[in-house]
Amino acid sequence: MNRQHTSVRRRRRAAALALTAASSLLALAVRPDSASAAPADLVPTRTVTGITASGNPVPARAGARIVSEPRSGALQAPLSPTRRAALVKSAGAAADATAKRLGLGARERLVVKDVAQDRDGTTHTRYERTYAGLPVLGGDLVVHLKDGRSTVSEAHRTAVAVPSVRPGIPAGAAAAKALAVSRKAAVTRSRAEGAPRLVVWAAGARPVLAWESVIGGVQRDGTPSELHVITDASSGKIASRYEGVETGTGTGQYVGTVPLSTTPSGSSYQLVDGDRAGHRTYDLNQGTSGTGTLFTDDNDVWGSGAQSDRQTAGVDVAYGAAATWDYYKEVFGRNGIRNDGVAAYSRAHYGNNYVNAFWQDSCFCMTYGDGSGNTHPLTALDVAAHEMSHGVTAATAGLTYSGESGGLNEATSDIFAAAVEFHENLAADVPDYLVGEKIDIRGTGAPLRYMDKPSKDGSSRDYWDSSLGGIDVHYSSGPANHFFYLLSEGSGAKTVNGVSYDSPTHDGLPVTGVGIENAAAIWYRALTTYMTSSTNYAGARVATLRAAGDLFGQYSPTYLAVADAWAAINVGDRIALGVNVAPVADQTSGVGQEVSLQVNAYTTNTGASLTYTATGLPEGLAIGDTGLISGVPVTPGTSDTTVTVTDSTGASVSAAFHWRIAYVYANSTRVDIPDVGPAVESPITITGRPGNASATTEVYVNIVHTYRGDLTVDLVGPDGTVYSLLNRSGGSADNVDQTFTVDASAQPVDGTWKLRVRDLASIDVGYIQQWRITP
Structure with a gap:
């Protein structure tokens, strides 16, 4: 059978990449009005990036690559649908006992969302929480069980309690407020998607009884909207809002002549992928609802490579979905987006002149527009991987699509889009760290986003700062994309697959790359094992350090490179071998007002104890054995204060800062x-x-x-x-x-x-x- 132009029946390789498991550091408290970097577990100064065979440190080299393999024990074990269902059932049966062990309240219950298991037998059970039978939004958590001992990663760290589960305002009033919010957010054709549901909102400063309204409509750029509006059920105040339709960007580039898996139907063929749980690809025929028409062909030769042939976009979409499915399965053992062996579906040719693509968890589907003039379809490989990865995020950490967590959600899709590109290594779509490099939306030939220096797109941020959570998630994703590039390739000028990059760092120090395969393995484990719905940039640092510790060992060169890459985007600082002390921000305290400032420190020397001393403390203050500075200042003025931390091996480090005593x-x-x-x-x-x-x-x-x-x-x-x-x-x-x-x-x-x-x-x-x- 002739297989010119695009497709033959797809037969994929079955490769596997070993993964691995955990560590955590200390917490840094920074005054909100003086913070210059995202808070981190521990933010010391790192001086080395590698270890020689003799155990001696070796200096960093800009552009060098750390070469190491993940530990096999922490690799997630592939789970058949039957095995996964059995683990979920077992966890569900033990949910009440788990809730009691975690110290949850009498009215709280745990509901199993997913279970993953490492090859060494460690299980990671992801739970949603309920209170008096009501869903607790922002109450999700992950219980990690190894050798009979458990630890937990939580979105909300304490027991949930609200004064009453009787709403003070009716559902209709909440729906009206939600509709008003949608209009303010420029959502047109707004309509309520069903009645509001009563929930407990635990993602704010304190849990409150709330109404969750979902408002459908159309966003400013033509993307469908599923705006979730959280209304305090007692006061009627808007507690939060976030978008449920997660959008992405991509290229109109075709993947060239590629194999496809299709299904015979009588004398014709359907674009139904029987090798991947029956993934179906539809032509929406410029519609904006429903599934449209399933792509069919009379001879199993699909598309011509020309945009005018409607099948061409279908080929790109189907191949991208297959490649993404294979990437997650071959590299991480993940069986489909939800890890349950069930396929999503894809819709091409959405709307008219629609310059975007999007994932909807409500339909479990990907949708692709045809771009400006309906001549630049957003159906490239990285777009498919981006959209399907939104589904993976929804099925695991569930990162809320607003604020810093929304930026991390969007970056996760960009990260795995790049990883899938490198995994496929197509001649027609050479792997790179660019997003949307072929679509040319702006008419300048420039990509939509740059992972090596995100600010080159004119809107994205290169580094974290405290305002990051207030900008569009496609731009607040910039620092995380930058982190991933630095962790993969390192800083400085270099050429990868013919593309020139020159990635800067916030602290001016070099970062040594660990390779995109290892960087992606670390991010995947952090996402699926440690992140929760409310994870922010500081939390992502903690999660990726734990993941790197699992996979490569705590304080291994790869672990230290993760800390370096975060420091390079202004999240925490670098980790030194020996004593680490969290830098202390300049302080302002009031005359006659109680002071309590904890100096956080840690040593990598196993079993060593710490001693704290300080010079230049304001009169009335003293430092204790645990590093707590306390007392009552009595005299206005400014002191140059230095805290020195020494461990029992003799290793020592200091942190200097100014301490102003004033009338506050x-x-x-x-x-x-x-x-x-x-x-x-x-x-x-x-x-x-x-x-x-x-x-x-x-x-x-x-x-x-x-x-x-x-x-x-x-x-x-x-x-x-x-x-x-x-x-x-x-x-x-x-x-x-x-x-x-x-x-x-x-x-x-x-x-x-x-x-x-x-x-x-x-x-x-x-x-x-x-x-x-x-x-």
């Missing part, structure tokens, strides 16, 4: 901010301080609010002078957690200072949690 005044009384209402004020009265305030008066503001762009925030001096701190800036980002500096030198210190806040737009609400002034 605070108000921590909650003040609710009415929606589109009058301004509210929070006062601080100062007495006994003659003279005027400083030209660099500091005002720290902590406001909890779901749309900071609604707010104006002012400081009002004792004589009534108003100083604008925030004027509806920050857009849709949550909360105000920021220190402002104002010239208040014309104001007397004594008197009543006020923080004045007003909400000038509807729907979103919040409250003043606390504020401080250092005049």
Whole structure:
């Protein structure tokens, strides 16, 4: 049978890559108004990147590659659907006992979502949580059981409790608020997808009874919308919102002449992949709903390579789905997206001029547009891998598609898109660390995203900072994509498969790559074993370090490279062999106010104990045996403080910082901010301080609010002078957690200072949690 142009019946290789298992570090506490890097378990300074055969450290070399193989014991064992079902059933039977062992409340229950098992017998059971029979959103956790001992990775670390499970507002009112939110989010043709359901929302500061509404419609770019809106069932306030349709980008490049697995049907053939659980590929015929028409052909020769042939896009889509299925199975032993042997399906030719592709967990399907002018279909291999990987994320960690977790969700899809490209190694789609490099949406020939330096696309971030959670998830994915590139290939100038890269680092220090196979293995294990729905960048660092410890050994060169790559994007610091101490941010404390500052340190020398000393501490403070600095400062001024940590082998390291002692005044009384209402004020009265305030008066503001762009925030001096701190800036980002500096030198210190806040737009609400002034 002639097999020109595109397809022959697909026969795939059956290769396997060994994987492996765990470690954790300490926690770094950083003042919210002075943090410069994402918090991390432990953030010391790393000085070496490898170990010689004799055990001596070797210096880092920019562009070098760490060569190592994962441990086989921590490799996830391939599970047949029957075996997986048996593990799920067994875990379900033990769920009540597990909940009791974890110290959950009497009204809480665990529901098994998935079970994975390593080759050494370690099991990882992922649970959803309920409270009084209600789903607990943000309550998911993973129990890791090895040799009879268990540890847990949790999205919400304490028992869940709410005062009542009787809602204070009716479902209809919540639905109306959710519809208003969808209109504010520019979702057109909004409609409620069924009635709101009552849940417990545990992803916020404290668990609350809430209504979850799902609003359907169409996003600004034509993508379908499944907007989840969480409404506090007592107050009616919007607690959160996130999009349920996870979008991606890709190329219009065809994969060339490739084999396909198809199914005979009478005298014709169907694009149904019998080798992969019957994955089906449909032609939507420019429609936007339903499944369209199953691709069929009379001679099993599909497509012509020309965009005008509708089968061509179907070939790209079907091949991409098959290649992605094979990658997860061959490399990780994963049997389909949900690891249950069930196939998703694909829909090509969605809408008109639709420049995107998307995954919907609700239909368990991938959908692809035809691009600008319906001439650049987004059906490339990396697009298929990207969309199917959204499904893998949904089936495992379930990273919420908003904030930092949304950026990690989107980056996960980019990461495995690159990994699938390298695994396939097609001549027609040479593997690279670019996203959408052939589609040319902007008409410039540039890719949509660059993993080596994400900011080259004009919108993505290269490095983490505290504002990252407030931007679009496709751009907040940038630092994680950058991390993955650095971990795979290392920093600096190099050429990979004919593409030139020159990846920078935030700390200016080199990163040594471990290879894309090892980097992907670490990310996959972190995603499927340790991450939860609310994992942020700091949590991802912890998860990947644990995964690297499982796979390659704690403090192995690969483990240390993971810490290096995170430090290179401003998440934590590098890990040194020997004593590590978390850097301490510059401190400001109040005269006469209790101080409690924990210095976090760790030594890699097994069994060694730690001793803490400090010089330059402000009068009234002292450091204890555990590294806790405490006491009550008595004199204003600034000290140059140095903490030194020494272990019993003699290894030592120091952390230096400035400690300012000043007159700090605070108000921590909650003040609710009415929606589109009058301004509210929070006062601080100062007495006994003659003279005027400083030209660099500091005002720290902590406001909890779901749309900071609604707010104006002012400081009002004792004589009534108003100083604008925030004027509806920050857009849709949550909360105000920021220190402002104002010239208040014309104001007397004594008197009543006020923080004045007003909400000038509807729907979103919040409250003043606390504020401080250092005049």
